[in-house]
Amino acid sequence: MKADYVIIGAGSAGCALAYRLVMAGKRVDVVEFGGSDIGPFIQMPAALSYPMNMSRYDWGFSSEPEANLGNRRLVTPRGKVIGGSSSINGMVFVRGHACDYDHWADQGADGWSYADVLPYFIRMETSHGAVSDYRGTEGPLHVTRGQRKNPLFNAFIRAGREAGYPTTEDYNGAQQEGFGAMEATIWEGRRWSAANAYLRPALKTGLLRLRRGLATRVLFEGKRAVGVEIKNARGTEAVLAANEVIISASSINTPKLLMQSGIGPADHLIEHGITPLADRQGVGANLQDHLEIYMQYTATQPVTLYKHWNLWGKGSIGAQWMATGQGLGASNQFESCGFIRSGAGVEYPDIQYHFIPLAVRYDGKAAAEGHGFQAHVGPMRSKSRGTVRLRSADPAEAPEIRFNYMSHPDDWAEFRACVRLTREIFEQKAFSEYKGHEIQPGKDVVSDEAIDAFIREHAESAFHPCGTARMGRADDPLAVVDPELRVIGVEGLRVADSSIFPRITNGNLNAPSIMTGEKAADHILGAGMLAPKNLGPQMAAGWDRMQRSG
Secondary structure, three states, rough: OOOEEEEOOOOOHHHHHHHHHHHOOEEEEEEEOOEOOHHHHHOHHOOOOOOOOOOEEEEEEEEEHHHHHHOEEEEOOOEOOOHHHHHHHEEEEOOOOOHHHHHHHHHOOOOOHHHHHHHHHHHEEEEOOOOOOOEOOOOOOOEOOOOOOHHHHHHHHHHHHHHHOOOOOOOOOOOOOOOEOOOEEEEEEEEOOOOHHHHHHHHHHOOOEEEEOOEEEEEOOOOOOEEEEEEEOOOEEEEEEEEEEEOOHHHHHHHHHHHHHOOEEEEHHHHHHOOOOOEEOOOOOOOOOOOEEEEEEEEOOOOHHHHOOOOHHHHHHHHHHHHHHHHHHHHOOEEEEEEEOOOOOOOOEEOOOOOOOEOOOOOOOEEEOOEEHHHHHHHHEOOOEEEEOOOOOOOOOOOOOOOOOOHHHHHHHHHHHHHHHHHHOOHHHHOOOOOEEEEOOOOOOOHHHHHHHHHHHHHHOOOEOOOOOOOOOOOOOOOOEEEOOEOOOOOEEEEOOHHHHHOOOOOOOOOHHHHHHHHHHHHHOHHHHHHHHOOOOOOOOOOOOOOOOO
C-alpha cells in the first residue's frame, strides 16, 4: 500500500514528524538505514561515550583536514540507528535563545520567529524541572534535571554567581543567561530519544511502517517528487508517496541525498555525472558547528567520578542501572551549566558551558591525572562557514565535509575570551576546597599566541552540524527550502532537520531539531499553525556596556 508520506530518516526531526502525521490519520513510511536502538549502550545515559564511537550506531564521518586546526580531521558523529543522533548524543536539552529564532525570521524564514516556534517547543515536551508559561506539560518528550548530588555541580553554579554572573532558574524559559541546572532528555533513568518519545508510539497506531535501506535518490516524475529509491539486502526498491517526500536525514546526509537526486550546485553535479534537476547553489553550503575545548583541573578531594573510572566501577554502575534504572548510570553527568556573554555590547549569550565532575575525553578513552573535573566551553556563533560536497556519485560513499573551522578572525578572539573567563570562574571561592592545578590548557598557556596554539591542537567539535539546506525566501538564490520547508525549484519535496537552520542556535541542537519536525508536520498537514506566543526573553540589563550583570 502506498503511503501518504515518505520520510527519509528516523532521527530527531523525522520521528517527531512521523508521530504528528500518523496522529492526524496519515499513512507514513519511514526509511531508515540504521539498526535497532535496543541495548544498554544507548539506553543507559551514563554510557553516552560508547554509541557515538561504535560503527554499529554511527555513520563514522570525519572532516577533511582542517587548515586552521593543524590539518586535523575532526570526527563528525551522526546517528545511524533508530532515533538518529538523539540515540547517540549527550542528551542535553537546550532550546536556543529567543534571539536566534528572531534572527532566522530576519533572514527570510518568515513564521519562524521566537513567538512562532515557542508553541512547538511547548507542545513537544513534558518538563519535569521547570514550570512556567514557557514550558510544556503534556508533550511526548520528557525533559528532566539531574539530582546534582555531587558537590561539584553546585560549586560550579556558585562560582558563576561569585564571578558576577546571574543564576537562571530555567535557561529554556525566560532567561538563558546565567548559571544553573542543565536539562536532559532522560526519563525514568533511560535515554528518552526521539525513538522512545515519538517513533514507538507512532508504530503502535498501525499507520507507520519502517522501511529498511539506504536511500540512494529521490524519485521524480518531471519535477515532482514521488518517492525514494532505496538499496537493502533484497536489492533496489522504490518506496512511493501519494502526497509528499520529506528528507530528515541530517545536515550531512540531507544535502548529500539532495545532490544525488539532482538538486544542488549544477556545476558540482555535472562534475560527478549527475543531471541537474534544480540548480540550488545553497545545497551543502552554509555548514556550521560549535567547537569547544575542555578546561580541566585536578581535584584535591576524592569527590569526582574518577573513583568509578575502572572496570569494577563501571560494571557496578551498569549492574545497578540494569537492576533498578537508578544510580550514576541514570545520569549523563551534565547536570550544571552556564551561558554567558563574551564582552560588553554582546546582546545575548555567546559562550556555553557544560560542567562534568570528571576530567576525561568525550570519547571516554582517557581520564586525565586521576581525580579532576572539567568544563566544556566554546563560542556559540562562529562566523566560519563550510561545505558538504559529493566525493563521488556513489551513494555508499561518504561525502566531503569541510567545516573551515576558525577561518574567521573573530573566532580566535571569542575562543581566547572563553579561556580567560573560564579561568576566572574556577578561581572563585566556591572551588577553593576542590581545585588543584590546571591540567589543560595549563598555567603557562597565557599569551594570545599560546592560547591560539592550544586551540589549534585541542579544539574539538561539539557535534552540532547544521545549516546545509538553509531556509529562506523563495527568491533567495542561496536558500534551499522556503519557510514551509518546501525545496525550492521542485514539487512534493520538503526538508525537515537541522539542515534548514539559517544560523546555528545557542546550545545543543537536538531540541531545535525536534521542534523542526513538530512544526514541519503542521506545514505539511495544512490545517493551520499554532498561534504565536508572545513571551519575550529576559535580557541582561546594561548588556551594551557590561560583560556581566549578575
